[in-house]
Amino acid sequence: MAEHTNTKNSHGEEDKNDALEAFNSFSGARNLFFWLFLLIPLVVVQAEFWMVDRGWTGTGQTQTNTEQTQTDTGQTQTDEVKAPANVEKEAPDLEKADVATVGANDNTPAEKDACETRTSEEMDSLQAGLIKTSNYVLTFAAVIYCLTLLIGMKLALIGRLGGLAESSKALFLSLIVMVLIMPWQQVMPAGIYGTLFSYQDIVENCRQIKQMNTPQEYVLHYGRFSGLWGLTMLLLIVAQWRSCRAVRKIRRRLTSTQIEPANNQERKTP
Numbered sequence: 001m002a003e004h005t006n007t008k009n010s011h012g013e014e015d016k017n018d019a020l021e022a023f024n025s026f027s028g029a030r031n032l033f034f035w036l037f038l039l040i041p042l043v044v045v046q047a048e049f050w051m052v053d054r055g056w057t058g059t060g061q062t063q064t065n066t067e068q069t070q071t072d073t074g075q076t077q078t079d080e081v082k083a084p085a086n087v088e089k090e091a092p093d094l095e096k097a098d099v100a101t102v103g104a105n106d107n108t109p110a111e112k113d114a115c116e117t118r119t120s121e122e123m124d125s126l127q128a129g130l131i132k133t134s135n136y137v138l139t140f141a142a143v144i145y146c147l148t149l150l151i152g153m154k155l156a157l158i159g160r161l162g163g164l165a166e167s168s169k170a171l172f173l174s175l176i177v178m179v180l181i182m183p184w185q186q187v188m189p190a191g192i193y194g195t196l197f198s199y200q201d202i203v204e205n206c207r208q209i210k211q212m213n214t215p216q217e218y219v220l221h222y223g224r225f226s227g228l229w230g231l232t233m234l235l236l237i238v239a240q241w242r243s244c245r246a247v248r249k250i251r252r253r254l255t256s257t258q259i260e261p262a263n264n265q266e267r268k269t270p
Contacts, residue, residue: 019159020254023152027247030148034240037141041134042233045196048131049225052202057123128199135183135196142178149174149243156246162253163246170242173235180232193224195232 052058153167180195202225209221 016159016161019155020161020250023155023159023161023250026148026152026155027243030145030152030240030243033141033145033148034236037137038145038236041138041141042195042229042236045131045134045138046226046229048127048199049197049202049229051127052199053206053225057120057127058203058206124199124203131197131199131202135198138181138196139183142174142181146171146174146178149239152243156250161250163249166242166246166249170239170246173239173242177232177236177239180228180235193228195228197225 149167149171153164153171155161156163156167182194183196184192184194185197205221205225209217212218
């Protein structure tokens with residue numbers, strides 16, 4: 001009878017150790033997805049929004065520069081139309097010099113305009129690709145992050161490791177994060193948005209907000225692109241903090257259970 005009890009206890013300890021090893025593996029995967037595939041892409045997407053919103057990059061600024069260049073070019077052409085009347089009164093050598101100067105001035109703005117347009121298009125393409133890649137990574141990382149928390153909680157429950165209260169809170173918060181990150185605007189009617197957005201959405205909304213001065217439009221604009229992002233980031237950090245607390249509780253409990261049998265054995269020995 002005693003041998004059967006000892007065998008049962010040994011099997012229970014082995015199962016508990018296996019569950020603990022699996023839990024530690026999923027805990028490491030959770031940390032990896034939090035730092036590398038969730039936190040960094042979220043920061044990148046928000047940085048791209050503020051770069052366009054402040055006017056540092058974006059199609060809106062490029063178009064403004066193009067319009068200004070066209071205005072300057074039109075003014076230059078108007079001056080050139082008036083120039084021949086004055087040139088006829090000057091010497092032939094001066095006339096040739098003025099024509100050469102006008103030709104040089106005609107080519108310089110066009111070259112600058114083409115170079116600026118090419119650089120702006122390359123920057124827009126780079127930013128659009130970066131946001132698209134970040135959105136793709138975030139969508140899958142949010143789902144896998146929730147699954148790692150779910151499997152970790154099941155392992156803690158099966159192995160009786162403890163920390164279930166913190167693990168369940170972390171799982172619930174991660175589910176909210178996953179719902180917010182999902183690109184609902186692509187499958188739902190207009191007006192339903194998530195945390196993610198495309199580069200074209202940023203450019204169009206930033207261009208529209210510059211033409212509107214109502215406080216309600218500003219609240220909707222920054223709430224759409226920064227408010228939802230801030231809420232998602234806050235919930236994600238709290239979920240990670242709860243999960244880390246669950247891991248510390250499990251390790252503290254295992255340490256205490258390993259110390260107690262050792263103390264009891266020392267007391268029994270004469």
